[in-house]
């Protein structure tokens with residue numbers, strides 16, 4: 001089964017993905033992106049970091065299951081060959097997910113929308129910047145992300161298999177267990 005995680009920025013998708021990969025035997029599908037690595041990110045582990053030309057070559061070769069353009073025109077995509085078999089987990093955008101549904105076998109895909117309230121997401125974003133380093137540029141980025149995410153995830157509940165809430169104070173293990181228990185019911 002392939003678990004697809006969707007949700008606004010800061011909802012906790014990457015954290016859940018890492019839990020599933022580290023403790024529950026799911027292989028992480030490594031995406032390709034044209035964005036630059038952040039401090040501490042490793043090529044081939046967090047993403048395959050690539051450039052616009054190489055990304056276009058993959059796209060023209062027809063080997064991508066899906067791709068999407070996200071913040072600052074950055075491209076993100078994943079390979080068709082990654083969706084064929086195995087127990088895997090991937091973080092996608094709603095557009096990417098809709099392409100996967102069209103381009104890949106559907107019966108082994110289990111999709112989860114991860115939600116958290118706006119206050120929690122803003123707090124997590126500020127924590128990531130460091131409260132003492134937070135400035136006007138960051139404030140603008142929070143507003144941009146929030147507005148974009150609002151439209152992007154509106155109504156998505158109806159397209160997924162499970163909706164989980166991951167707010168401040170929620171134990172991430174409870175969220176992961178809910179995902180695994182529900183996924184098992186789909187996997188019989």
Ligand SMILES: Nc1nc2c(ncn2[C@@H]2O[C@H](COP(=O)(O)OP(=O)(O)O)[C@@H](O)[C@H]2O)c(=O)[nH]1
Pocket residue numbers: 009010030031032035066067068070076077078091092093095096097
């Ligand atoms: N369509 C698609 N979206 C992806 C893929 N990998 C990551 N994303 C999306 O890109 C978003 C941005 O990720 P990232 O650049 O790591 O930074 P973040 O905004 O801080 O989470 C994620 O929230 C995902 O929704 C992919 O392979 N395909």
Ligand SMILES: Nc1ncnc2c1ncn2[C@@H]1O[C@H](COP(=O)(O)OP(=O)(O)O)[C@@H](O)[C@H]1O
Pocket residue numbers: 007008009010011012013014015016124128166167168169170171172
């Ligand atoms: N249930 C939780 N309890 C405490 N911290 C959490 C929880 N879920 C996520 N976080 C923290 O919130 C931040 C954003 O989570 P992340 O997984 O990067 O979100 P996303 O991938 O959706 O943008 C991270 O610092 C993460 O450690």
